[in-house]
Amino acid sequence: MDDLIDTKRGLQSASMFIDPHLYEVEMEKIFGRCWLFLTHESAIPNYGDFVTAKMGEDEVLVVRQADGTVKAFLNVCRHRGARVCPVEAGNRRAFVCSYHGWSYAADGSLATVPFEKELYGGKIDRCAHGLKEVAKVDSYRGFLFGNFDPGAISLEDYLGDVRWYLDIWMEASGGVELIGAPARSIVHCNWKAPTENFVGDAYHVGWTHASSLAVSRSMFSPMSGNQRLPPAGAGAQIATRFGHGLGILYDVNPGGQPAQTAEKILAWQATKKGKIAEKYGELKARFYGSHLNGSLFPNVSYLWGTNTFKIWQPRGPSETEVWTWAIAEKDTPEDLKRDIYNGVHGTFGTAGYWEADDNDNMESASLLPTGWQSRKLRLNAQMGIGNDTVMDEMPGVIGQAAIGETSYRGYYRFYDEILKLPSWDAFDLNDEGWKQQLIDADC
Amino acid sequence: MENANQIVKTMGADVWDGDPELIADHDLLHRVQAFTNREARLLDTGRVREWLDEMIHPDICYVIISRQLRYIEERRYSPPDSVFIYDDDHGALNARVEQQLHPQNWRVNPHEAYVRIGTNLEVTKGSAKDRLFVRTNWHLRRMRRQYEIDDFIYSRHDELVITPDQGFKFVKRFIAFPERCVQGRNMTLFL
Incomplete structure (x- = not known):
């Protein structure tokens, strides 16, 4: 564990993608303690509305309560451990296990046990057999997260500096929604491989996606085949305290959306930009019209500008289930929402050709370290190292280049910290030393 | 966004919900069979440009959906249950063909190999005099690189x-893909 991540030099061990023991530690220390995305509030507006979600490999039921709050429970019957709810979404006042018929109320309490009096003779402790509740559930701008650790810091603290950037598209835009149910597919890679890619890899875009860029006729197309680098000052990389990071390409918001849809989005956003500048300032208004690729630690990714929202659900060290939604501003006209939706699923959905471009890289990077020699290699995230800094107007540690690996380094800096953290009690929220760690890093 | 049942109707696939009168004209059936066989052969052998130009109607509506799992008796939860994996017109299909043939499409170099096995052909009258509804079952296997095998089985x-x-030309294609979570990595191939 000690030589897994070298924050000082921006290196990681290739074994982190394959080690089954490490995977178990990740489940305990990361997925057992970090805030994990559950769903969007708009998916469960009414009492009894629910969705099933994943927290690590645990299935959970996320249920709107009678008082409007949201609770989450393990989707596991407290009798013999069978799955309580086999569907993905719906509205229920009670959840009935199909094994022996134990039923649970929307608040997770054990409601009925078939033939309870006759078979248990009143000896079953109902209070001790409610669905196991997720310790904390909270919402940020409509995005619901859960945390298994009752001692965890608040969601707001956990998002920390990245809230400033999230607020650009989650709040200044007028609010967003995730359109419809998610697309779901299996990729044979470690969950970190795609998450690190989205956190700040603008480097691969021109090459990995050369053919997709060439045919999509999008604002990114000039990068196809690495024909052109973004000019100096065209973007930035941002790392934050809890591993959340992002990359920004200025002023190219419809990003990977095909030309026709991009034109419509540009026209739509032009009607809102002035008001955003007035309320939130010119910088945020500029970012609203920019392309943001980012990940929230540990396993959420988004592309503001290509309207994509993803979770990378771990299924063992070498397999990941991908859930993909389209993001749209709530007040977007319905016909444009549909164009955006098609643009997202045509690029980053199950049949999206950008998605398929990425699959091979993520799978091979995750599977080749099964080789005894390959797993001993160090992975390199040194691009821009030594140039990271802090800026008054933008929170976090900033790499001032459109293409760089600052946010890779930030992601793995926190990955290392959380793996070694004994508990949240030992965590000092006010410690700013993490910034210096990244700024001082060098080859 | 629509519910899956609405999409089935829009695509005319609800004709198969009952028992439509099947066409028994052997010559016509033979020609339809030959047409679908040719499509499978062109797609299996990477002749996607000919497939699009010669077999696909300019007004093509190419739809593949996945359906979110809900209780059959669900009444109180109404958000759409469909996810569009494909919702392509001719232009969108053309972009996919261009991408497949692009020299910098690293995925298809070395070539991917495909085998399509089609069966259960049934043909009935279409939505207009000059149209036919055709239902078939398929097993499509994709083999690539050294070890990858992906299977897609669907109606x-x-x-x-x-x-x-x-x-003939295909003017509509509708598939409700039966795996909710697609096991075959991605669906950047033509079903």
């Missing part, structure tokens, strides 16, 4: 336009 609901020379 396909097509509508064909009969061209003036008594040939």
Whole structure:
């Protein structure tokens, strides 16, 4: 564990993608303690509305309560451990296990046990057999997260500096929604491989996606085949305290959306930009019209500008289930929402050709370290190292280049910290030393 | 966004919900079979440009959906249950063909190999005089790189336009893909 991540030099061990023991530690220390995305509030507006979600490999039921709050429970019957709810979404006042018929109320309490009096003779402790509740559930701008650790810091603290950037598209835009149910597919890679890619890899875009860029006729197309680098000052990389990071390409918001849809989005956003500048300032208004690729630690990714929202659900060290939604501003006209939706699923959905471009890289990077020699290699995230800094107007540690690996380094800096953290009690929220760690890093 | 049942109707695939009168004209059936066989052969052998130009109608509506799992008796939860994996017109299909043939499409170099096995052909009258509804079942296997094997098994609901020379073109394709979570990595191939 000690030589897994070298924050000082921006290196990681290739074994982190394959080690089954490490995977178990990740489940305990990361997925057992970090805030994990559950769903969007708009998916469960009414009492009894629910969705099933994943927290690590645990299935959970996320249920709107009678008082409007949201609770989450393990989707596991407290009798013999069978799955309580086999569907993905719906509205229920009670959840009935199909094994022996134990039923649970929307608040997770054990409601009925078939033939309870006759078979248990009143000896079953109902209070001790409610669905196991997720310790904390909270919402940020409509995005619901859960945390298994009752001692965890608040969601707001956990998002920390990245809230400033999230607020650009989650709040200044007028609010967003995730359109419809998610697309779901299996990729044979470690969950970190795609998450690190989205956190700040603008480097691969021109090459990995050369053919997709060439045919999509999008604002990114000039990068196809690495024909052109973004000019100096065209973007930035941002790392934050809890591993959340992002990359920004200025002023190219419809990003990977095909030309026709991009034109419509540009026209739509032009009607809102002035008001955003007035309320939130010119910088945020500029970012609203920019392309943001980012990940929230540990396993959420988004592309503001290509309207994509993803979770990378771990299924063992070498397999990941991908859930993909389209993001749209709530007040977007319905016909444009549909164009955006098609643009997202045509690029980053199950049949999206950008998605398929990425699959091979993520799978091979995750599977080749099964080789005894390959797993001993160090992975390199040194691009821009030594140039990271802090800026008054933008929170976090900033790499001032459109293409760089600052946010890779930030992601793995926190990955290392959380793996070694004994508990949240030992965590000092006010410690700013993490910034210096990244700024001082060098080859 | 629509519910899956609405999409089935829009695509005309609800004709197969009952028992439509099947066409028994052996010559016509033989020609439809030959047409679907040719499509499979072109797609299996990477001749996607010919497939699009010669077999696909300019008004093509190419739809593959996945359906979110809900209780059958669900009444109180109404958000759409469909996810569009494909919702392509001719232009979108053309972009996919261009991407497949692009020299910098690293995925298809070395070549991917495909085998399509089609069966259960049924044909009935289409939505207009010059159209036919065709239902078939398929097993498509993709083999690539050294070890990758992806299987796609599905029922396909097509509508064909009969061209003036008594040939055909696909004008609608609808598949409700039966795996909720697609096991085959991605679906950047034509089903």
